[in-house]
Amino acid sequence: MNILDKIVADKRKEVSLKKGLIPTSQLEASVLFERNCVSLAESLRNSNTGIIAEHKRRSPSKQTINQNTNVGVVAKGYEKAGVCGMSVLTDIKYFGGSLEDLLLARASVSMPLLRKEFMIDEYQVLEAKAYGADVILLIAAVLTREEIKTLSELAKSLGMDVLLEVHNQQELEKSIMPSLDMLGVNNRNLKTFEVSLNTSKNLSQLIPDDFVKVSESGISSIEAITELRKFGYRGFLIGENFMKTENPGRSAKAFIESLKKNM
Ligand SMILES: O=C(O)c1ccccc1NCC(=O)[C@H](O)[C@H](O)COP(=O)(O)O
Numbered sequence: 001m002n003i004l005d006k007i008v009a010d011k012r013k014e015v016s017l018k019k020g021l022i023p024t025s026q027l028e029a030s031v032l033f034e035r036n037c038v039s040l041a042e043s044l045r046n047s048n049t050g051i052i053a054e055h056k057r058r059s060p061s062k063q064t065i066n067q068n069t070n071v072g073v074v075a076k077g078y079e080k081a082g083v084c085g086m087s088v089l090t091d092i093k094y095f096g097g098s099l100e101d102l103l104l105a106r107a108s109v110s111m112p113l114l115r116k117e118f119m120i121d122e123y124q125v126l127e128a129k130a131y132g133a134d135v136i137l138l139i140a141a142v143l144t145r146e147e148i149k150t151l152s153e154l155a156k157s158l159g160m161d162v163l164l165e166v167h168n169q170q171e172l173e174k175s176i177m178p179s180l181d182m183l184g185v186n187n188r189n190l191k192t193f194e195v196s197l198n199t200s201k202n203l204s205q206l207i208p209d210d211f212v213k214v215s216e217s218g219i220s221s222i223e224a225i226t227e228l229r230k231f232g233y234r235g236f237l238i239g240e241n242f243m244k245t246e247n248p249g250r251s252a253k254a255f256i257e258s259l260k261k262n263m
Pocket residue numbers: 003004054056059060061062186188190216217218219237238239240241
């Protein structure tokens with residue numbers, strides 16, 4: 001069993017428990033459920049920097065990254081830095097996140113917010129909308145094509161964007177469909193936790209131009225972004241590089257300024 005299998009097995013239990021506690025009618029009654037979402041794909045298309053900054057306390061590969069964060073402060077810092085959107089991890093057990101983090105980020109900023117979660121059930125898509133997300137993440141490695149279709153079409157019907165994440169050619173080929181907005185290539189091998197930007201480079205030519213290309217994980221330098229841009233990437237998901245610092249917003253600001261100088 002790899003880490004993704006473990007996370008998903010736990011997620012199935014968690015979702016089933018939650019379904020018994022909070023009915024979907026309660027999620028649909030949330031004031032945020034009627035809110036018009038802001039498109040991350042649009043924001044990336046119109047940007048020349050393309051940074052999606054993540055709120056990440058810990059992870060299976062790094063254990064502790066930053067346990068002393070205030071998600072509202074981080075969100076405001078990221079927005080002030082000029083990022084295109086923010087990714088908020090909502091998994092508790094492996095990443096130390098929560099839906100309350102998403103809600104707090106939503107209360108603090110108006111930029112696009114991605115619910116970073118291991119989505120396996122339509123219930124979680126409704127939760128994402130109810131807690132203020134503009135975008136959901138779907139991970140091809142843990143979903144069938146039919147599941148990707150059902151979850152992405154539900155998200156689209158609620159006005160949200162969909163970012164589909166792949167690790168290899170097979171996952172990419174089974175997933176392409178019109179209800180996706182962005183295709184993310186994760187540079188982290190989830191079996192070994194090794195990170196290689198070559199994963200993004202190698203898969204780039206297989207991604208149709210209709211989708212915004214996003215490179216995810218292990219990005220920590222301006223050079224990496226300059227290089228990935230040559231392969232058509234418009235979005236760059238960065239977590240640890242900002243979160244490991246005392247002030248993630250300030251680090252994102254310095255990074256974006258430096259990126260602009262290098263254009
Ligand atoms: O980060 C991990 O260790 C991890 C392990 C298992 C599944 C997912 C994992 N990460 C989720 C992500 O996609 C990253 O948080 C995101 O791409 C940012 O990566 P980084 O900039 O390297 O923090």
